[in-house]
Amino acid sequence: MRRETQNILLVLLGGALLKISFSGLYLRYVQKGLLPLLIAAGAIMIGLALFAIIRDIRAGKAAAAEDDHGHSHSSRSTWLMLLPVLAVFLISPPALGGDVVSSAADTNQTQRSRNLLGELPSGDVIPLSMTEFVTRTAWDESGTLDGRKVKLTGFLTRAEGNTFVARLAISCCAADARPLKVKLTGDVPSLPDEQWVEVTGQVVPKSANEQNSWVPSFTVEASTSVPEPVEPYES
């Protein structure tokens, strides 16, 4: 591959990183904390390519061609760098959803081992993250959630006649997504799969146990459909 083409590929790839960083789409792929690293990486890629382009222009074509011979082994694999560029600019893959929840092995298991919880906030309806809700139902045996009205945000997914509200949690990127699932009972919303909803209701006490992989049941009192949140994953 020619040096010019390599430089253009680097600019495109760096541009793709900057695009998802500034548009907020990066939250579909990686966790929030990676943002400064993404911007830096994109900028450095473009910077390295521009530096080479400017040097080549200054030195003239002949020198550049000579240099190319020096590194003539540059393999065809470099072409693959075009794939993420095309994926980001043309396809822009969506955030992970129900497909991952249904094929995962480890529903709610992770939360069993996390016991870093404080007091529940007071208030009539408590908005809770799915992580906190599931952790409390799976680990906290004192039943702090019993009788409390809670609001959860997630997407709908169905399996074996049951409806669940689910959300994915990631710790680095979408490849390590872990599903969090809550089974809905009561006034179950009849919206399509993958629709994002806010459900208000109460936990069914002691409904999470080892047999159901710590999936608690939740009695829905009210539900509204909401747009997909900017941050689709919990961390």
Place this chain on the structure above:
Amino acid sequence: MTITGEIRSSKRRSGPPRLKITSLEVLCAILVLALLFQSRLVDLLDVPKLRTASTVFVAICVQAMPFLVLGVLISGAIAAFVPASALRRLLPSKTALAVPVAGVAGVALPGCECASVPVARRLMQQGVAPAVALTFLLAAPAVNPIVLVSTAVAFNDTPMMVVARFVGSLLTAMVMGWLWVRFGKMEWIAERALARLGDHSGQNKWAVFAESARHDLVDAGGFLVLGGLFAAAFKTFVPVAWMQTLGGQIVLGVIVMALLAVILALCSEADAFVAVAFSALPLLPRLVFLVVGPAVDVKLIALQAGAFGKSFAFRFAPATFVVAILCAVLTGVVLL
């Protein structure tokens, strides 16, 4: 820019300009075609499994790129600012003794495995013994503080897991280094990987830095993407739900978790959270998962094949796989 380029090149050529297809024209053609068929492409991928795979693919690439950039910057800095003699003075002259030093030095590179490949190759080019550079390559992604802290957070009820991971990974890296001293052959490593850089004494050091970094990035970037493709495909199409049924079968559990570490190619900073989730399995198979992952996985094999050549990667990766399992089991039996 291109205009001046064209004028210059047409001046050099004698006779009428010929139509020559270079990578530049191919790139333009691909971009135009992709734009034209964009909606068709999007429709084609609108199957749940493929959508998941494409998201995971982009996620792995996006997550790994900053670390690869960090790696090539360090590699460039070594090429430009650290003379080979300084490295030689820093390391013990006896290779077998330099191996543990390199393993412990891995603590200082806070990144995941993508960062350490370009750095290890640069160390070799600067005259560091391959065994030493390879030990560093294996140790750095597994024993650095960020990885250990995230392991501690994930396994907050079993702090011994952090110690076991540290010891198991360091042991793996050092055993591989010593094995290379004993059995390794230079001809397995592609010639281009070891080619010393030209004499840069006359050149601006910053130019050497930028050129080396750019060159390494272009070299490794494609292989990283290849690894990401494999990992996304495996992650999406290999069902893992049956893994929970392995339960107490410890030998099978160890083998399956080791293979899973290879095909999932998780970032070493996140794999502990995934390992925690396999709660039906005992700790030992999960430790194997954590030790094997940063040492061998599809993304890393692709990067190593790119950096050191295929005949190296196809020997080194299986050997590392076996050594990592043995070291992890040994450490696990003693510590857990």
